Amino acid sequence: MKVLYFDCFAGASGDMIVGALIDAGVPLAEIRRALGSLSIDEDAVWTERVQRAGVGATKFQVRGEEIAGQSHPDVRDHADDHEPPSHLAPSGAPSHPPRPSHPAHHIHRPLAEIFGLIDGSKLSSAGKDRAKALFNRLGDVEGSIHGTPREKVHLHEVGALDSIVDIVSAVHALELIGAERIVASPINVGSGSVRSSHGLYPVPAPATIRLLEGAPIYSGPQRAEMVTPTGALLVTSYADAYGAIPAMTLEQIGYGAGARDFDDTPNVLRVLIGEADSTAPSHSVVVIEAEIDDMNPQIFGVVMERLLAEGALDVFYTPIQMKKSRPGTLLTVIAAPATRERLTSIIFRETTTIGVRYREMGRECLDRETITVKTRFGDVRFKVARRHGEVLNASPEFDDCVRLAEQARVSVKDIQAAATKAWLDSRPS
Numbered sequence: 083m084k085v086l087y088f089d090c091f092a093g094a095s096g097d098m099i100v101g102a103l104i105d106a107g108v109p110l111a112e113i114r115r116a117l118g119s120l121s122i123d124e125d126a127v128w129t130e131r132v133q134r135a136g137v138g139a140t141k142f143q144v145r146g147e148e149i150a151g152q153s154h155p156d157v158r159d160h161a162d163d164h165e166p167p168s169h170l171a172p173s174g175a176p177s178h179p180p181r182p183s184h185p186a187h188h189i190h191r192p193l194a195e196i197f198g199l200i201d202g203s204k205l206s207s208a209g210k211d212r213a214k215a216l217f218n219r220l221g222d223v224e225g226s227i228h229g230t231p232r233e234k235v236h237l238h239e240v241g242a243l244d245s246i247v248d249i250v251s252a253v254h255a256l257e258l259i260g261a262e263r264i265v266a267s268p269i270n271v272g273s274g275s276v277r278s279s280h281g282l283y284p285v286p287a288p289a290t291i292r293l294l295e296g297a298p299i300y301s302g303p304q305r306a307e308m309v310t311p312t313g314a315l316l317v318t319s320y321a322d323a324y325g326a327i328p329a330m331t332l333e334q335i336g337y338g339a340g341a342r343d344f345d346d347t348p349n350v351l352r353v354l355i356g357e358a359d360s361t362a363p364s365h366s367v368v369v370i371e372a373e374i375d376d377m378n379p380q381i382f383g384v385v386m387e388r389l390l391a392e393g394a395l396d397v398f399y400t401p402i403q404m405k406k407s408r409p410g411t412l413l414t415v416i417a418a419p420a421t422r423e424r425l426t427s428i429i430f431r432e433t434t435t436i437g438v439r440y441r442e443m444g445r446e447c448l449d450r451e452t453i454t455v456k457t458r459f460g461d462v463r464f465k466v467a468r469r470h471g472e473v474l475n476a477s478p479e480f481d482d483c484v485r486l487a488e489q490a491r492v493s494v495k496d497i498q499a500a501a502t503k504a505w506l507d508s509r510p511s
Contacts, residue, residue, distance in 0.1 A: 083447050085330045086261035089352035090269040093308025094317050096248030098338040098351040101142035103255040104129055106336025106353050116209075116254035119202035120247055127247060132339050137348040139337035142251070144244035193221050196246060203250050206257065206481040213253045215391035216315055223292045245312050252316050259355060260452045260465075265328050266321040268298040272308030290314045296424040298324050304344055313351075319391055322418040330356035357449065367395065367445045368419045370426060372435040373402065375410035382411070385432045392428060393421045448474060455504040459486045462501040476505060 088094065104110055110129055117127065130141045200213045256264075271286045271294070285307050286294065293314035302308060334355040342349050386397045396416040404410040413433070417425050419442055426438055448467035455464050455478075463479035478501035480494075487494045 083263060083358040083449055084259070084261045084451065085328050085356055085358045086256075086259060086264045087327050087330075087354040088264070088266040088317055088321065089327075089354065090267050090309075090317060092302075092304075092340065092344075092347055092349050092351065093270050093272060093310075094313030094351050095310040095340060096245060096252060096312030096316060097142045097144070098340050099313060099316050099353075100248055100251045100255060101129065101140040101338030102336040102351050102353040103252065103259065103338070104142060104336070105140035105338060106259075106334040106355055108255040108258055112258060113251045113254060116204045117247060117250060118204035120199060120243070120250060127251070132343075134337075134339050134343050134350050135345065135348040137337060137350055139339035139348070139350045141339040141341075142248075144247045193217055199243075199246055200250060205250060205254055208481065209250075209253050209257050211387070212257075212391070213250055215387050216249055216253070216319055218388070219293075219319065219391050220289070220311065220315060223289050227288050227292065248312050249316065256320060260450075261355065262447060262450055263322055263328070263358065264320045265323050265325065266297070266317050267326075268300055268324060269294065269314075269317065270302040270304075270308050271299050272304050272306045273301045274305035274307070276307040286314075287311070293318055296421060297321070302347070304347065306342065306344075319393060321393060322395060323420050327354060329359035330354070331359060332356040357451075366419055366442050367416050368422045368440050368442050370415040370417065370422065370429065370438055370440045372413045372429055372433065372438040373404060373410050374413060374433055374435050375404050375408050377411075377434040381432070385413070385429070388428055388432060389415055389425055392424055393417060394425055452479070453505075455501055455508060457486075457497070457500040457504050459490045459492070459497055459500060462486065462497065462504070464501060464505050466505075476502075478502060478505075 088099075100113070104113065110127070114127060120126075126145045128143050130143060132139055132141045196217050197214055200210055200217075203210065203213075205213060271290070274285050275282050276285050276287050277283075286299075286309055287307065289311045290307075290309055293311060294309070297314075297318050299309075332354060334353075336353040336355075337348075337350045338353070340349040340351075382399060386399075389397045394415050394417045396414075398414050400412040400414065402410050402412045413429065413435070415425055415429070422440060426440070429435060429438055448469050450465060450467045453464050453466060454461050462482045465475075465477055465479060466473060467475040478498050483494050483497040483501065486497045490497075
């Protein structure tokens, strides 16, 4: 099983997460390709190699957008980004104008407009759904803070194009890495105050603290906003659990830089990626169940979307027969124990059930890896599952097969067959 660990000792922001994933091996070219129409040209996103308290890290940069005929700098949700970096890119790196030190104008976008931008990206269908679910969660949080229905919410700092790029880039990068388990450390939120489009607020800002509900946080010595709404959204939506580094064989390390350079702490987010130690005990999951017999069927899809966006490992429905011979539906959610309270709250809020039950149990998963095979139609990712080194399951990535089938105007079955043959031919005899 591939494991990814977010080490948030210096907090987290969207650009720090993307920078760390690129630093760990995700190609920048893949990020640019996934952005589609969100990236106007190749120079719209770039990376710089910087130093943070002596630690080399990757800074993910996004060019700002034009507002009413005026060019503005990045409108990042990270307050630090209004200050120019204290370290320049090494010689030979792309040259870009430094950010001005004055605050940028904030962009206000409704969710419908953001969804249109996501639809213009080159994310997979599952990636687009995941990105939209993340913004739906943001809309719910903003709506609850300001007393506004989600569909009427206009996202401010996080509605800026570069923050949308951060989220789309992170979704694609995490999909490429294909980690079956994601764990995060307790999160350093910083201290002091931060100025937003609504005024001066204590750190963490209102939206950030709501997104961090259920996650372990602490206030480090830095008097700065260490966690942004985008960072909080991504870490808490993807993390299956929180705690120490899980047992793994370490394979990749990535450092994503924030904008400020503190004297005593590297302002970086560290990502560790590896294979779970097969000799370590299997980890625990919680199974949450609820019976439902009086709910509009249209709501079931929304419930599943929100549970998955909040970190559920799996969500499924089973038709059942209830008291008085009434047909009903059993909702089953599998999740990390640390997320049980958050997911239970969603079930009560979004469904008509009046009770849930849960139990913890051990879970063992096959060791999985994703390899790429070459076919005459193009490259296809191939998922291989093993137990004690023996291959037990192998299958081509369906989204890749659909994409190549559309390009070559052949059936998906033809692509699957070609990919399977390529994988079999590549295996040692």
